[in-house]
Amino acid sequence: MAEEGTYRKIIHIDMDAFYASVEQMDNPELLGKPIAVGGSENRGVVAAASYEARKFGVRSALSGAQAKRNCPDLIFVSPRFDRYKEISQQIHKIFYDYTDLVEPLSLDEAYLDVTQNKKGNPSASLLAQEIRLRIFNEVGITASAGISINKFVAKIASDYHKPNGQKTVNPHEVIPFLEELPIRKFYGVGKVTTEKMYQLGIFTGADLKTKSEEFLEKHFGKSGKFYYNVVRGVHNSEVKSHRIAKSVAAEHTFDVNLSSEIFMLEQLEKIAASLEKRILKHKVSGKTVTLKIKYSDFTTQTRSKTLPYFIADKHLIVETVKDLLYQERMKDSVRLLGISLSNLNTEQKKAVVVQLKFDF
Incomplete structure (x- = not known):
């Protein structure tokens, strides 16, 4: 851990059931009801679920059919990503009133380094409380927060008093907090690693x-070295106001399953056009083209090809994807x-912002 007096003050803000909360805010008839954003009772996958739906085991990545079986009263709502992005931008404007050190992880969560902040407030806990209140008053939805000396602990803490709560782990509390923490709650330890650790x-x-x-x-x-350090409160990753994009991607889920490569190629041309727009927006090019295929049984396959030169043009992307399709x-x-296009030329370029994110 850092020497006394040299701790950072990190806030992790995480919106509560973000997509679902936006839908309930925009349509008051959905308030208090179990809703799923994305999918349907016959097909598709849930992108987000309201807390009322989560009580029935409805969660993101669950098939729409299973979600409906879990919660017969479940209401499916089509996602509106432009709207979520709009709301996210409003929230991020609030963040920048407090610090320029904002690292977005996605549309609905971000790290803020408030060690030195624009309000001159030495209390990160009070700042987090003020930020959450402003989000509720100015935007209309709730957020939770974790506050601590590094990003790792702050991320874990933000999940403790959800929804609409916050938890501060002070410097002297970090080690006891981590020692008591179930290993499955360590950020970055997934199901497979958890089982291995149990063994x-x-x-x-x-x-x-x-x-x-x-x-x-x-x-x-x-x-292993990461696990060794974080459990001792050592995690020196700084809050980075810009993150370099490692890939740019576009995909589409079909209402009717496709079985003909000809139809697939037609759709891939449309997807490549969408991808080209994103590539131009970020002003990048890449060498590796990856085709993602999800079959009707929900299994996923990827096929990749790395070219000897950088590309950004949709026609070159389609030609490469065509080879992968017929592979x-x-x-x-x-x-x-x-x-997706990866192996980007971002090492030589300005970093790209990822959208879609001691008195404590």
């Missing part, structure tokens, strides 16, 4: 702390197609 007798942060750096690197590779036969009908 190694690691159930809490305290258990993790007993393991040597060598032991963790042996079992978890490069991530092998489809195993089933297709419900989603996507194209």
Whole structure:
């Protein structure tokens, strides 16, 4: 951990059920009701669920059919990403009233470094409270916050008193907080890693702390050093006001499954046109083209090709995707197609903002 007096003051703001909250705000008839944004009872995948729906086990990435079985009264709402982006921009304007060190993770969450802030307020907790109140009063939806000495702890803390709450982990509380934390709640530890840790007798942060750096690197590779450090409160990643985009992508889910490569190619040309617009917006080019295919059984396959030169033109993207499409036969009908361009030339370019994000 940092020496006394040199701690950063980091706030992680996370909007509460963002897409669903925007829909309920814009349509008061949906207030208090279980709603799912995206999908339908016959097909598609839920993008977000209101807290009323979450009580029934409805969550993002769940199939619409399963969501409806879990919650028979579930109301499906079509997503409006332009609207969510508009609301997100309003929220970010509020953030910049407090600090220029804002790192967006997505439309609905961001890190703020308020160690030195525009309000001259030494209390990060009071600043977080004020920011949340302004979001509610000026935008109309609620947010939760986590406040601590680094991004890792702040991220975990923001989930503690959801919805519409906040948790501060003061410098002297960081180690006890992490030691008591179930390993499954460590940010970055997914289901597979959690199971592996359980097999190694690691159930809490305290258990993790007993393991040597060598032991963790042996079992978890490069991530081992990360786990060794964060459980000791060491996470020196700064809040970066700009993040370099690693890829640009576009995809589309179809109302009717496609089984003909000819029809797929027609759709891929449209997707490539959308991708080209995003590429031009970010002023990037790339060498690696990836075709994403999601089949009717929800399994996903990717096929990639890396070119010897940078491209940004939709016609070149389509030609490359065509090769990938005919690379092998489809195993089933297709419900989603996507194209991404990676291996970008951003190392030589200005960073691109990702949209879609001690008195504590």
